[in-house]
Amino acid sequence: MIGWLKAQLNYLKGKAAIGKDVDFWVDSTFENQEEPGNSAILEALQRGATIEHLLQFDPEIAQNAGLKDWFTRFYNGVYSGLQEQQFGTAGNPVMDSSGPARDGTDIVDNERSSATGSADSGSTKSGVGIGKP
Numbered sequence: 001m002i003g004w005l006k007a008q009l010n011y012l013k014g015k016a017a018i019g020k021d022v023d024f025w026v027d028s029t030f031e032n033q034e035e036p037g038n039s040a041i042l043e044a045l046q047r048g049a050t051i052e053h054l055l056q057f058d059p060e061i062a063q064n065a066g067l068k069d070w071f072t073r074f075y076n077g078v079y080s081g082l083q084e085q086q087f088g089t090a091g092n093p094v095m096d097s098s099g100p101a102r103d104g105t106d107i108v109d110n111e112r113s114s115a116t117g118s119a120d121s122g123s124t125k126s127g128v129g130i131g132k133p
Helices: 002-017 022-031 036-046 051-056 059-063 065-087 094-098 110-115
Strands: none
Touching (some): 002 022, 022 036, 051 065, 059 065
């Protein structure tokens, strides 16, 4: 999943850099969620990834105000869409109180285990394993 997540963030960075419409790409993520890159983004957010976690995968995005703004709006749109899918209404605060931790404590480094050849899936006791850059 990490490889697809990084690839999709890089792809979206190109769209952001040329000023493409954020809402279009939010909608596209949901409409094409079967595609691996979109699936990776949706899964990461469902597992508790914050915008700060996603920005760690590409320092250029974090350091460029325009890109960071675009990705923050993208993240907020996708997060809202996931809440709407799960709870039937956008902006439902239940996700924050009963859903995945939003502080990143459930995000683990499964890339390290992959690099060492470990059979560990990268899962934690909460079952999350999207990894860090």
